Amino acid sequence: MKRRYSYSLGLLAILVACLAIFFIFSPLTYRTWNELIHHDLRTYAEARNYYNAISSAYSILTTTAGILLGLYYFVRKNRIDTANRLKERRTKRIEVLHEQLNNYDSIVDEIISQQVNDQEDLDRCRRKAERAFELITAILDADGCVLDWSDKELETILAVDAYVNNHPIIMEVTHDSLNEYKDIEIVRSEYIDLLQEARKVCLEKADSIYT
Amino acid sequence: MNVIKIAEQFYHRLANRDSRQGDGRHTAVEFREKYLSGLNSKEAWNDSTCSIILDFEGVRKIGPSFANEAFAYFTQYADPETVLGKICLKNASTVQTKIIQMELETGYRRRT
Numbered sequence: 001m002k003r004r005y006s007y008s009l010g011l012l013a014i015l016v017a018c019l020a021i022f023f024i025f026s027p028l029t030y031r032t033w034n035e036l037i038h039h040d041l042r043t044y045a046e047a048r049n050y051y052n053a054i055s056s057a058y059s060i061l062t063t064t065a066g067i068l069l070g071l072y073y074f075v076r077k078n079r080i081d082t083a084n085r086l087k088e089r090r091t092k093r094i095e096v097l098h099e100q101l102n103n104y105d106s107i108v109d110e111i112i113s114q115q116v117n118d119q120e121d122l123d124r125c126r127r128k129a130e131r132a133f134e135l136i137t138a139i140l141d142a143d144g145c146v147l148d149w150s151d152k153e154l155e156t157i158l159a160v161d162a163y164v165n166n167h168p169i170i171m172e173v174t175h176d177s178l179n180e181y182k183d184i185e186i187v188r189s190e191y192i193d194l195l196q197e198a199r200k201v202c203l204e205k206a207d208s209i210y211t
Numbered sequence: 212m213n214v215i216k217i218a219e220q221f222y223h224r225l226a227n228r229d230s231r232q233g234d235g236r237h238t239a240v241e242f243r244e245k246y247l248s249g250l251n252s253k254e255a256w257n258d259s260t261c262s263i264i265l266d267f268e269g270v271r272k273i274g275p276s277f278a279n280e281a282f283a284y285f286t287q288y289a290d291p292e293t294v295l296g297k298i299c300l301k302n303a304s305t306v307q308t309k310i311i312q313m314e315l316e317t318g319y320r321r322r323t
Contacts, residue, residue, distance in 0.1 A: 126233070130226060134272055141306045154309050162275040162313055166320055171276065172231050 005072075016061065023054050087209055089146055094206045097139050101202065104132040104160075105195055111170055111178070112188045119175040126171055133161040147205060157198045163191060212261065214301075215246050218269030228276040239280030247281070250297065256288040259296040267303040278314040291315035 027041050027050065041047040107129045116122040140157065143149060149157075164170050169181050170191075181187075217225070222237035229240045247263065249255060255262075267273075285294045294315055300308060 130233075130274065137272070137306045137310075141304045143305075151309070154306070155313060158275075158306070158309060158313060162310070162317070165275040166228075166279055168231075172228075 009069075016065075020054075020058060024051075086146070090209045091206070093139065093143075093146055094202055094209070097136065098199070098202050098206075100132060100136050100139065101157075101160075101195070101198060104129060104136065107132055108164055108170065108191065112184060112191060114179050114181075114184060116175065116178070122175045122178065129164065129171075133164075136161075149205075153201045153205070156201045160191075160194045160198050163194050212264060214264045214266055216266045216268065217242075218267075218271075221245070223269050223271050225270060225273040225277040225281075227274075228280045232276060239277040242277075243281050243284060247285075247298070250285060250288075253288055256285075256293065256297065259289070259293045261299040262297055264299045264301050265303075266301045267307055268301075270303075270307065273307050273310055275310055275314055278311045279317070279320050282311055283314045283317065283319040286315060286318050 027047070041050055107125055110116060111122065111125050111129070116125055136157070140149065140154060167187065169178060169184070169187055173181070215221070217223075221242055224237070225239070225242070227233040227235060227238045229235075229238050232238070243251075246265075250262070282294060282298065285298075289297070291312070295312070300311065303311070
């Protein structure tokens with residue numbers, strides 16, 4: 001579309017230039033063009049009047065062309081500015097989402113790594129994890145077609161909390177049971193797989209903003 | 212048809228599966244027994260017409276474990292589509308709806 005506009009403008013400019021050359025030189029090539037356009041410039045006054053008329057006509061044409069080009073520039077600039085603002089919003093939103101995923105991960109990692117000191121600490125971590133993912137879901141819900149998440153992308157991100165929230169070891173058992181749990185590495189591995197998929201979705205979305 | 216305004220009549224944060232999770236209050240088990248007990252039989256699922264409307268206006272959060280206990284529980288009687296046909300969601304956000312759908316697809320994670 002952009003190229004078509006440029007070509008059209010280019011052709012128009014060439015046409016106007018050709019017309020200008022024609023009108024400027026046509027009286028001088030009397031024999032060739034006289035049959036098409038009759039010129040009878042016998043006196044200086046007649047020639048002056050003729051070229052004044054051409055000059056006036058071309059002034060009007062170039063002024064009009066200037067105004068139209070200015071309008072075209074204004075419209076195009078507005079469109080480009082709007083597109084750039086949307087890209088900035090999308091980039092910012094992805095950054096915030098990525099940051100919140102990292103925050104959520106650091107909290108869940110405390111639990112899965114069995115680094116919590118006591119039951120109170122464990123409860124606190126669980127509450128923090130819930131609140132952290134609430135922010136992520138708020139960002140996804142408030143999207144309003146800025147990032148335009150597909151169903152599959154939403155599911156990939158939500159799958160992280162679905163796993164954590166439903167896992168009794170992470171979200172339900174007592175501090176002692178958590179520490180005694182032998183297969184915590186399996187839980188960690190499954191969780192990390194899901195988190196990586198969610199991060200991948202965010203990165204791919206970030207890439208798509210500028211392509 | 213029964214319309215349940217969840218935030219007003221129950222709670223605005225649907226986070227806990229049962230008494231063992233979180234503060235143990237406003238749980239999915241309590242919600243299901245209070246509002247969806249009529250659906251807890253095979254006969255209730257003979258037809259798939261909407262029998263209850265759950266209005267999510269004012270609900271700030273629904274956790275996956277709550278959705279699993281409250282809704283995926285009924286996948287023992289019917290497939291996910293039928294469950295969503297029978298239990299109609301109103302004013303649920305995109306993410307809330309998606310969480311419920313995902314839990315229905317996963318199926319009930321029974322607690323022992």
